[in-house]
Amino acid sequence: MISLSALYRYPLKSGKFEPLQDIRLDALGLEGDRRWMVVEESNGRFLTQRLLPQLGRIEARWQDGGRALSLRAPGMPDLLVPVPGMDEQLRGVTIWRDSLQVPDAGDAAAKWVSEFLGRPCRLVQIPEQRARQVDTAYAEPGERVHFADGFPLLLIGQASLDGLSARVGRPLEMLRFRPNLVVSGSEPFAEDGWKRIRIGTLEFRVAKPCSRCILTTIDPYTGERSADREPLATLKSYREKDGEMLFGQNLIAEGVGELRVGMPVEILE
Structure with missing residues (x-):
């Protein structure tokens, strides 16, 4: 069974992460994110x-x-x-x-x-x-976003990170990628093929893959950059498309409600 295994928000853009057990989803994403x-x-x-x-x-x-x-x-x-x-x-x-x-x-x-x-x-x-309008190439007019780079929510599969860590040769922190939602129980990069999902009673559209940058090379606990430019170097070897390294999926929620760690994730499309 696929389930929601972690929730994170970042009250300050680029600031320290905040782990959560439950959170309300409002019109802009996780409340306060x-x-x-x-x-x-x-x-x-x-x-x-x-x-x-x-x-x-x-x-x-x-x-x-x-x-x-x-x-x-x-x-x-x-x-x-x-x-x-x-x-x-x-x-x-x-x-x-x-x-x-x-x-x-x-x-x-x-x-x-x-x-x-x-x-x-x-x-x-x-x-x-x-709040800002989300890019209408991927969103409906009126769907808005806070200070995130482009989308209200980011989802990553735990198996995708585990697969990347195996390729890099050392465990990587999920928080290098600053997701809001982490799901467990799926195959590596299964999220690439999802179009619509349901978590609890809330439905989400999968808008587009997330293009990764130098921020992923920064240790989320120490603030130090990886001397070997990992994990970007490894992502480039097998996750590059049109010059972008892709990892994780941007989501848009359809409605407001509550999210809680442990909720089942259903693939609708």
Whole structure:
């Protein structure tokens, strides 16, 4: 039987992972996932571990019933950041080809992230009403995404990671790939052939494979890059298509509801 074996969210884009046992799915994906982002102070351009691996050392956690975010990082004092109002202190930001106006979290948060990252930054938050349209080549008008690169959810099969680890010659951490949903009980890369699935009572469309980047070479616990460029080097040897290394599948949920580790996964198409 195929089942949901792990759930992860990332309150801060490129920040430390948060393992979950259960979570509500809202209109943008996992509730609270990737609703905060660090941007360049000068131009609003998004920042990730691709450029700043130390972003992965920032532990961001929702507090006070979703009305605030706590920030914690090595060598820094803890900081509690209130969620700004939807129309307060709007800042123009850019994430890939999308430009949008979102609330700025204020000077105290900006000072904190700037000091830790060693460059002038701002912290911004995305309310549901200001979310981006998912690429309409794969989604319906009105289907939206938070600060993720392109899609609300990412699924990876545990067997796919196990197969990759065997090829690399050492165990690889699933969190190098920053999935939201991990499933067990399927064959390696079975998810490549799925078009629609059901987890519990929720149905999902499989939108497209996920193209992987240098971020996968960063140890999710230490922030250090692999000297041998693994697992990208191995992915290139057998998972490359049109110049992209593919691993995992992007999902779009059809509806809202609850997800819980252990739920059965049914392949509908």
